[in-house]
Amino acid sequence: MWTCKNLWKKLAPLARSSSTLCRQNARGVLLNNERRLPLVPQAHMSSGTPGSGGDNNLYYLLVGATCVGGGFYAYRTIKGDKERYQERINEIASRPNKVPIAAESEESSEPIAAESEESSEPIAAESEESSEPIVPASTPVEFPSHAPYLLIGGGTASFAAARSIRARDPGARVLIITDEPDLPYMRPPLSKELWFSDDPSVVDTLRFKQWNGKERSIYFQPPSFYVSPQDLEKVENGGVAVLTGKKVVHMDVRGNKVTLSDDTEISYDKCLIATGGIPRNLQVIERAGEEVTKRTTLFRKVEDFKALDKVSRDTKSITIIGGGFLGSELACALGRRSADSDLEVIQMFPEKGNMGKVLPEYLSNWTTAKVKSEGVAVITEALVKAVSFKDGKVEIKLKDGRVVKTDHIVAAVGLEPSVELAKSAGLEVDSDFGGFRVNAELQARSNIWVAGDAACFYDIRLGRRRVEHHDHAVVSGRLAGENMTGANKPYWHQSMFWSDLGPDVGYEAIGIVDSSLPTVGVFAKATAKDTPKAATEKSGTGIRSESETEGTASSPVASSTPEPPPVPEQKDNYGKGVIFYLRDKVVVGIILWNVFNRMPVARKIIKDGEEHADLNEVAKLFNIHDD
Numbered sequence: 216m217w218t219c220k221n222l223w224k225k226l227a228p229l230a231r232s233s234s235t236l237c238r239q240n241a242r243g244v245l246l247n248n249e250r251r252l253p254l255v256p257q258a259h260m261s262s263g264t265p266g267s268g269g270d271n272n273l274y275y276l277l278v279g280a281t282c283v284g285g286g287f288y289a290y291r292t293i294k295g296d297k298e299r300y301q302e303r304i305n306e307i308a309s310r311p312n313k314v315p316i317a318a319e320s321e322e323s324s325e326p327i328a329a330e331s332e333e334s335s336e337p338i339a340a341e342s343e344e345s346s347e348p349i350v351p352a353s354t355p356v357e358f359p360s361h362a363p364y365l366l367i368g369g370g371t372a373s374f375a376a377a378r379s380i381r382a383r384d385p386g387a388r389v390l391i392i393t394d395e396p397d398l399p400y401m402r403p404p405l406s407k408e409l410w411f412s413d414d415p416s417v418v419d420t421l422r423f424k425q426w427n428g429k430e431r432s433i434y435f436q437p438p439s440f441y442v443s444p445q446d447l448e449k450v451e452n453g454g455v456a457v458l459t460g461k462k463v464v465h466m467d468v469r470g471n472k473v474t475l476s477d478d479t480e481i482s483y484d485k486c487l488i489a490t491g492g493i494p495r496n497l498q499v500i501e502r503a504g505e506e507v508t509k510r511t512t513l514f515r516k517v518e519d520f521k522a523l524d525k526v527s528r529d530t531k532s533i534t535i536i537g538g539g540f541l542g543s544e545l546a547c548a549l550g551r552r553s554a555d556s557d558l559e560v561i562q563m564f565p566e567k568g569n570m571g572k573v574l575p576e577y578l579s580n581w582t583t584a585k586v587k588s589e590g591v592a593v594i595t596e597a598l599v600k601a602v603s604f605k606d607g608k609v610e611i612k613l614k615d616g617r618v619v620k621t622d623h624i625v626a627a628v629g630l631e632p633s634v635e636l637a638k639s640a641g642l643e644v645d646s647d648f649g650g651f652r653v654n655a656e657l658q659a660r661s662n663i664w665v666a667g668d669a670a671c672f673y674d675i676r677l678g679r680r681r682v683e684h685h686d687h688a689v690v691s692g693r694l695a696g697e698n699m700t701g702a703n704k705p706y707w708h709q710s711m712f713w714s715d716l717g718p719d720v721g722y723e724a725i726g727i728v729d730s731s732l733p734t735v736g737v738f739a740k741a742t743a744k745d746t747p748k749a750a751t752e753k754s755g756t757g758i759r760s761e762s763e764t765e766g767t768a769s770s771p772v773a774s775s776t777p778e779p780p781p782v783p784e785q786k787d788n789y790g791k792g793v794i795f796y797l798r799d800k801v802v803v804g805i806i807l808w809n810v811f812n813r814m815p816v817a818r819k820i821i822k823d824g825e826e827h828a829d830l831n832e833v834a835k836l837f838n839i840h841d842d
């Protein structure tokens with residue numbers, strides 16, 4: 216296809232010049248017949264007397280010879296070009312850095328047609344060595360050597376930053392570098408909706424039905440949204456390019472440049488670090504040897520979803536270690552799958568109940584019952600002592616002597632923020648929370664900002680924090696992007712997070728939600744409307760933070776009389792409710808349990824930071840009794 220296109224491009228100028236030559240000669244003949252010879256250089260036309268028929272024959276001979284000569288020249292040129300083209304392609308194929316081509320083919324798994332067009336571009340530019348100037352004169356580059364905005368990491372925070380940079384600076388050239396093979400995508404569906412899809416090809420399409428039934432892709436944008444890295448420097452209105460499968464290994468903050476794992480250097484004007492984190496593992500698993508390691512999934516990326524999906528079809532028993540939101544969501548997802556197969560799903564964790572570090576005990580117990588009802592064998596207060604591989608099974612020994620035999624482990628035991636670049640960049644890592652320490656404007660040094668899971672930021676209301684949630688990644692990424700374009704805005708937004716145990720039970724949370732704090736819970740009977748599914752149907756969105764609006768909250772009941780918090784109202788069935796987390800009698804965190812789209816109210820309460828005499832009154836602001 217390219218050959219034909221290029222052949223035509225090669226032939227077109229020749230065809231044009233040869234037809235011009237023929238027209239000129241024909242005109243010359245006409246002129247000659249009209250006795251206007253003085254206009255025509257004599258030496259080119261005839262050495263004899265003008266007007267004779269013999270002269271004209273001579274001219275026809277000359278014209279004929281010229282055309283034959285031209286044709287021969289064209290043939291030689293094209294043949295030579297073809298050889299040069301082949302040599303060039305061979306030379307390119309033998310180069311070590313073939314990233315753009317490789318990256319494009321990775322991306323082509325995304326079922327969006329624009330992809331194949333992009334992938335033809337690098338090859339089309341190769342014939343620039345030929346004699347005919349039919350391609351851009353500049354030397355093709357596989358990496359831009361400079362990016363005005365360089366974003367390290369291709370996750371949620373980076374993508375949000377790219378979007379806000381472009382919104383404030385429409386001609387901006389933004390380069391995202393990610394060590395993943397994928398374009399930026401959202402992670403929450405990897406442990407939720409994707410598992411509940413009835414499409415057998417979901418692992419390939421990565422499209423899923425939101426709880427509200429609408430279909431969407433996990434990718435923030437299709438490939439056609441992005442410009443290719445090679446074109447970033449030259450596209451007229453700038454754009455966002457993604458360099459996939461490349462790791463930034465070094466930062467020279469004085470020289471304003473980064474080095475990739477293949478030694479390529481790229482300079483920048485402004486840089487964002489949004490490197491997220493990598494899942495933690497248990498030391499006992501790391502020490503257990505290769506047989507255990509290859510039967511263990513640390514769940515974070517698209518590849519992990521694909522791998523675990525396969526494991527869930529090929530093995531008989533999966534054990535999830537970890538009782539947090541990720542472990543509990545995966546347990547519910549796999550449990551649901553086990554209903555139609557003979558898969559055994561076990562979940563174990565040290566706490567007394569699921570999400571025990573976040574939820575008050577009574578609610579954590581309720582959640583455990585819910586997870587069990589999904590077909591999961593939940594083992595509470597389980598501390599893993601040793602893991603080994605025996606007789607074709609992974610054996611997990613607990614501290615209290617219990618032994619669990621399984622085929623595969625999913626370790627969902629937390630996240631380690633990716634801060635490897637701190638050393639070369641001379642950036643400070645927070646010793647308590649981990650992550651790069653940044654100021655209220657998310658800036659670590661001049662020209663360097665940090666956002667998302669990797670940022671340890673100063674929260675004006677709640678002090679220094681690091682947050683590992685989607686909404687925080689969106690909001691901090693957006694703010695960092697704005698500040699990279701000169702906004703100088705402080706980060707004050709209280710981000711929220713949510714967790715769904717399947718389509719029927721979910722919660723949204725804001726602020727510090729730590730079960731070691733005193734809590735006050737106010738509950739009401741839930742109706743069919745109080746589920747994640749119903750909430751997304753109502754709002755029309757699937758990713759909760761997208762449904763959020765700021766500043767729509769009315770003023771909460773103001774009370775400054777310090778009083779001891781009421782005892783949590785306990786019920787057998789916690790249909791829906793509000794849980795307040797208190798520090799020094801002030802509400803520092805709120806969970807909305809099966810109560811959706813009321814986050815602005817919660818945000819306002821946290822922001823105001825006042826003491827409330829009667830939290831039952833405050834709970835009324837969420838209208839939990841009205842629906």
Ligand SMILES: Cc1cc2nc3c(=O)[nH]c(=O)nc-3n(C[C@H](O)[C@H](O)[C@H](O)COP(=O)(O)OP(=O)(O)OC[C@H]3O[C@@H](n4cnc5c(N)ncnc54)[C@H](O)[C@@H]3O)c2cc1C
Nearest residue numbers: 368370371372394402403463491667668683684685688712
């Ligand atoms: C399965 C799952 C479900 C989740 N569900 C929820 C949920 O329901 N609600 C919620 O609020 N949050 C949820 N989260 C958390 C949320 O997804 C994260 O907080 C969010 O993805 C953080 O975004 P980020 O951009 O900071 O980091 P990431 O999304 O981790 O992106 C960082 C990227 O940078 C890349 N990178 C790292 N170092 C380098 C380097 N040196 N060079 C190049 N690239 C590099 C990484 O490979 C990665 O692609 C979930 C997370 C997971 C894994």
